[in-house]
Amino acid sequence: MTEATQSRMEVLDVGPLQIIPDEHLARADGRALMLSIRELRLLTELARRMDRIVTREELFQLVWGREMRIRDRSVDVYVRKLRVKLEAALPGWSFIHTHFGLGYRLAAEPKHVVNNGFTTR
Amino acid sequence: MTEATQSRMEVLDVGPLQIIPDEHLARADGRALMLSIRELRLLTELARRMDRIVTREELFQLVWGREMRIRDRSVDVYVRKLRVKLEAALPGWSFIHTHFGLGYRLAAEPKHVVNNGFTTR
DNA sequence: CACACCGGTTCACAGGTGGTTCACATCTCT
DNA sequence: AGAGATGTGAACCACCTGTGAACCGGTGTG
Numbered sequence: 001m002t003e004a005t006q007s008r009m010e011v012l013d014v015g016p017l018q019i020i021p022d023e024h025l026a027r028a029d030g031r032a033l034m035l036s037i038r039e040l041r042l043l044t045e046l047a048r049r050m051d052r053i054v055t056r057e058e059l060f061q062l063v064w065g066r067e068m069r070i071r072d073r074s075v076d077v078y079v080r081k082l083r084v085k086l087e088a089a090l091p092g093w094s095f096i097h098t099h100f101g102l103g104y105r106l107a108a109e110p111k112h113v114v115n116n117g118f119t120t121r
Numbered sequence: 122m123t124e125a126t127q128s129r130m131e132v133l134d135v136g137p138l139q140i141i142p143d144e145h146l147a148r149a150d151g152r153a154l155m156l157s158i159r160e161l162r163l164l165t166e167l168a169r170r171m172d173r174i175v176t177r178e179e180l181f182q183l184v185w186g187r188e189m190r191i192r193d194r195s196v197d198v199y200v201r202k203l204r205v206k207l208e209a210a211l212p213g214w215s216f217i218h219t220h221f222g223l224g225y226r227l228a229a230e231p232k233h234v235v236n237n238g239f240t241t242r
Numbered sequence: 243c244a245c246a247c248c249g250g251t252t253c254a255c256a257g258g259t260g261g262t263t264c265a266c267a268t269c270t271c272t
Numbered sequence: 273a274g275a276g277a278t279g280t281g282a283a284c285c286a287c288c289t290g291t292g293a294a295c296c297g298g299t300g301t302g
Contacts, residue, residue, distance in 0.1 A: 073289085073290095076288095076289060076290070076291090077290095077291085079289095079290090080289095080290065080291065080292095083290095098288095098289070098290090100288070100289080101287095101288070
């Protein structure tokens with residue numbers, strides 16, 4: 001029964017993070033995270049484009065469903081909110097990486113990988 | 122979905138380095154590199170002319186989109202920035218080779234290859 | 243109805259990044 | 273050695289991003 005429903009269920013895995021959009025749920029090492037709708041939505045869209053850079057404009061369009069006005073900082077603010085919650089749930093990992101001038105990229109990476117040219121922030 | 126769009130996607134392979142210009146992304150052994158726009162652009166243009174010597178003038182024209190002024194050192198400075206990041210990401214490899222009086226050449230070569238009759242620089 | 247709470251939005255300021263340009267060091271070739 | 277080419281570190285500054293907080297409207301509760 002539940003099996004049947006889940007056969008087509010979208011499940012996104014990002015390292016120790018698991019996102020199940022249809023259940024409006026995200027888990028960190030199995031534990032449910034408390035995310036608001038917008039937060040989960042943003043995380044989901046990032047996860048669907050895992051390891052690829054997504055521009056703010058595209059993210060805004062995907063999550064808010066309309067064109068982003070210039071200088072709108074909503075995406076940044078929500079990225080911040082997500083980072084705080086993800087950091088609290090999974091310290092030692094970093095997930096949302098900033099690509100200056102381009103946008104954000106989601107990928108599970110261990111933190112503070114020193115100056116080796118890879119993502120550190 | 123996204124797969125379809127990627128059918129014609131340009132992907133440049135230089136040894137353990139992979140450059141995907143359309144995603145504004147370069148990977149070292151699969152791991153995303155943090156490069157600035159200019160850096161990626163320069164790396165891309167070099168990669169498109171892999172293993173061939175490219176003059177500063179041509180590189181400048183390709184990356185900056187205008188004529189290079191005499192004594193402009195921008196290309197050198199960015200070559201340096203790239204070298205530092207590539208060295209950090211893939212120690213043991215060297216990629217950007219200087220050809221004195223001519224320009225630069227991109228090619229993945231193991232480092233410190235001594236006495237093999239060829240020059241690494 | 244009054245009120246506390248919560249999420250979403252917006253704003254202002256802090257802080258960081260990248261592009262450009264210099265100045266000086268080092269190297270190459272003659 | 274000398275001239276010119278290239279390597280390298282750093283300063284400067286415009287612009288981008290991070291961050292804390294105020295504000296606002298809806299909702300649930302006493």
